[in-house]
Amino acid sequence: MSQHSWLNQKRVILGVTGGIACYKACEIARELGRLGADVTVVMTKAATAFVTPLTFQALTGNTVRHSLLDPKSEAGMGHIELARWADLILVAPCTANTIAHLARGDATDLLSALWLAADCPKALAPAMNQNMWANPATQANLETLRERHTLMIGPDSGLQACGDVGLGRMSEPSIILAALESQLQAGPLAGLTVMITAGPTHEPIDPVRYLTNRSSGKMGFAIARAAVRLGARVLLVSGPVDLDTPDGVIHIAVETARDMLEAVKSTLKTVDLFIGAAAVCDIRPETVATHKLKKTTSNLSMLALIENPDVIHQVALSEERPRLVVGFAAETEMIETHARRKLEDKGLDFIIANDVSNGQIFNADDTKIQLVSHSHTEEWPQGSKEAIAEQLMQRLSESLLERTENGTKI
Numbered sequence: 279m280s281q282h283s284w285l286n287q288k289r290v291i292l293g294v295t296g297g298i299a300c301y302k303a304c305e306i307a308r309e310l311g312r313l314g315a316d317v318t319v320v321m322t323k324a325a326t327a328f329v330t331p332l333t334f335q336a337l338t339g340n341t342v343r344h345s346l347l348d349p350k351s352e353a354g355m356g357h358i359e360l361a362r363w364a365d366l367i368l369v370a371p372c373t374a375n376t377i378a379h380l381a382r383g384d385a386t387d388l389l390s391a392l393w394l395a396a397d398c399p400k401a402l403a404p405a406m407n408q409n410m411w412a413n414p415a416t417q418a419n420l421e422t423l424r425e426r427h428t429l430m431i432g433p434d435s436g437l438q439a440c441g442d443v444g445l446g447r448m449s450e451p452s453i454i455l456a457a458l459e460s461q462l463q464a465g466p467l468a469g470l471t472v473m474i475t476a477g478p479t480h481e482p483i484d485p486v487r488y489l490t491n492r493s494s495g496k497m498g499f500a501i502a503r504a505a506v507r508l509g510a511r512v513l514l515v516s517g518p519v520d521l522d523t524p525d526g527v528i529h530i531a532v533e534t535a536r537d538m539l540e541a542v543k544s545t546l547k548t549v550d551l552f553i554g555a556a557a558v559c560d561i562r563p564e565t566v567a568t569h570k571l572k573k574t575t576s577n578l579s580m581l582a583l584i585e586n587p588d589v590i591h592q593v594a595l596s597e598e599r600p601r602l603v604v605g606f607a608a609e610t611e612m613i614e615t616h617a618r619r620k621l622e623d624k625g626l627d628f629i630i631a632n633d634v635s636n637g638q639i640f641n642a643d644d645t646k647i648q649l650v651s652h653s654h655t656e657e658w659p660q661g662s663k664e665a666i667a668e669q670l671m672q673r674l675s676e677s678l679l680e681r682t683e684n685g686t687k688i
């Protein structure tokens with residue numbers, strides 16, 4: 279038994295719903311026990327058609343629950359008591375049907391009632407046919423659950439039981455357990471909220487055209503993953519990007535700079551650390567044409583541009599200013615001088631400067647940064663965005679915790 283596992287001595291409800299991936303839930307139940315967790319399996323009626331409750335009882339040593347209205351079980355530990363008992367609810371496999379129930383807040387069976395009543399961390403590992411996964415109804419339900427801080431693990435892509443190939447296979451038990459370990463551990467940022475802006479913004483010109491820039495969002499997304507690993511609650515506000523939403527983050531998708539500002543302001547109150555990694559368009563067309571513009575000279579000369587709001591500057595000036603506000607500066611010359619001026623002008627605590635001359639950095643997997651504070655500049659060696667994000671979050675979490683303890687300015 280691992281003494282280092284977050285799951286050691288944790289009380290876990292393993293929800294099992296009716297899909298062929300039920301057989302993999304047996305391995306999850308056994309592994310949870312091996313890691314020191316006390317596991318109560320709760321099955322939906324459909325799940326009992328795939329695997330018998332007796333199998334899970336033998337694997338966990340605990341009675342398996344599958345009925346909301348069973349007087350005998352309720353007399354032992356009622357469903358509300360069971361909800362209070364749990365340190366974690368993991369539903370694996372979680373079918374599209376159960377995802378819909380959970381998103382809607384139904385309490386029509388024991389598992390959905392427990393989900394509704396419990397206020398412990400909750401995770402689910404979806405498993406379904408690829409079309410059911412891709413259906414907008416399922417995606418909307420998942421988004422609802424993500425917004426309510428559910429940790430999503432998987433699904434994976436590959437050959438499905440029905441013969442289709444695509445997204446929807448439940449992640450392997452080892453991946454599910456590793457995700458629980460890394461995301462539920464109490465890291466240095468446990469209990470704190472980090473908000474990150476990422477990616478470009480799109481500023482519409484007409485129904486088919488927009489102004490934008492070369493940002494891929496990779497750095498902001500890597501920072502979001504690192505913040506999750508440190509135990510933070512992470513709000514990721516991103517412009518249009520072609521990246522998967524990291525597990526465990528609350529993702530708010532926006533299009534324009536003004537949308538981004540609104541999304542940021544609406545939840546700023548709860549934020550302890552703000553990191554502006556987005557490449558926000560500084561300008562936008564003054565008016566957005568209702569119909570596609572024709573290439574006439576008058577149209578070209580009519581394309582007047584106006585300034586967009588500076589999101590990070592408004593965050594720094596806000597009455598709800600987070601304790602640490604950190605920006606990025608993409609520069610092509612006199613990197614440190616320009617970055618330092620932005621640090622002062624925008625009222626930031628740190629600015630991360632990088633050299634984007636010759637188009638380097640944008641969309642690349644590597645980066646090279648200088649970390650500039652009011653008192654000094656650190657030149658960091660080149661590394662992958664993932665590794666730099668990890669180091670950066672470590673460094674910023676130390677500063678944040680120092681500030682929290684003695685209220686000093688860096």
Ligand code: C5P
Nearest residue numbers: 554555556558587588589590605606607
């Ligand atoms: O002024 P510049 O765009 O170089 O500043 C970069 C920093 O300011 C980044 O942290 C970026 O996310 C933020 N920014 C912003 N809103 C803008 C422009 C920049 O939040 N309109």
